[in-house]
Structure formats: C-alpha cells, structure tokens
Amino acid sequence: MVIPGTDRVREAVREGRVRLVLLASDASRNSRDKLEPLLRAVGLRYGVIADRARLGAAVGRAPLSAVAITDGAMARRIDELAFRLADAGGREDGPRREER
Numbered sequence: 001m002v003i004p005g006t007d008r009v010r011e012a013v014r015e016g017r018v019r020l021v022l023l024a025s026d027a028s029r030n031s032r033d034k035l036e037p038l039l040r041a042v043g044l045r046y047g048v049i050a051d052r053a054r055l056g057a058a059v060g061r062a063p064l065s066a067v068a069i070t071d072g073a074m075a076r077r078i079d080e081l082a083f084r085l086a087d088a089g090g091r092e093d094g095p096r097r098e099e100r
Contacts, residue, residue, distance in 0.1 A: 001069075001070040001071055002059050002067055002068070002069060002070075003017075003018070003067065003068040003069075003070065004056070004059055004061050004064050004066075004067055005064060005065075005066065006027075006031045006034055006035060006065050006066045007034075008068075009021060009035065009066045009067070009068040010034060010035060010038060012068050012070065013035075013038055013039065013042060013044060013068065014038070016042075017068075017070045018044060018068040018069070018070055019044075019045075019069055019070060019071065019072050019074075019075035020044075020045050020046065020047075020068070020069040020075035020078060020079060021035065021039055021044060021045075021046035021047075021066060021067070021068050021069075022046070022047055022048075022049050022050075022055060022066065022067045022068075022069070022078070022082075023035065023036075023046060023047070023048045023049070023065065023066050024048070024049075024050060024051055024052040024054075024055045024063075024064065024065050024066070025048050025049070025050060025051050026051045026052050027052065027065035027066065028065065031065040031066065032065075035066055045075075045079070047079075047082065049082055051063075052064060052065055055067055
C-alpha cells in the first residue's frame with residue numbers, strides 16, 4: 001500500500017506500518033523537518049527521489065512531498081530499482097538514500 005502526504009506518512013510511521021519512505025527532492029524544509037527526525041528515531045529507511053510533481057504523479061496524485069510504502073516486498077523492489085541502480089550509475093541528480 002502507498003500512503004501519500006507528509007501528515008499521513010508521519011501517522012503511519014508512528015503506527016509502525018511503514019517499510020520505506022520516499023521524500024521529494026524539492027520538499028520544503030518544514031516537511032523535511034517534520035519527517036526526517038522521526039524517520040531517524042525509528043530507524044526507518046528513506047530516500048530522496050524525484051521532485052514533488054513527479055512523486056505525486058507516480059502515485060496518481062497532485063504534487064507530494066512524501067510517500068510511504070507499507071508493503072515489505074514493494075519497498076524492497078523500489079529500493080532495488082530506484083536506489084541500487086542509481087548508485088551503480090553514479091548520477092548526481094538521481095535518487096539518493098539519506099543517512100538514518
């Protein structure tokens with residue numbers, strides 16, 4: 001399952017339902033300040049990927065700053081495709097993992 005939006009993502013993280021969080025590269029400082037400390041505190045994997053418009057479009061929504069993935073298999077596959085391929089390609093403008 002995909003959970004869209006910063007506030008809904010925060011709620012799902014607190015409930016322990018999230019396996020991976022994707023943050024938009026152009027998310028506001030306020031949105032990042034709401035999520036990143038929480039994600040680090042719970043040790044949850046997250047990455048910065050695409051801009052708000054592309055992240056929203058990827059899940060059929062208006063621009064979004066954050067999306068959570070609750071399904072473990074889906075989270076692993078996104079990690080593999082988005083981050084490992086980007087790491088191998090060395091693109092500086094592509095997806096990147098943030099330190100937890």
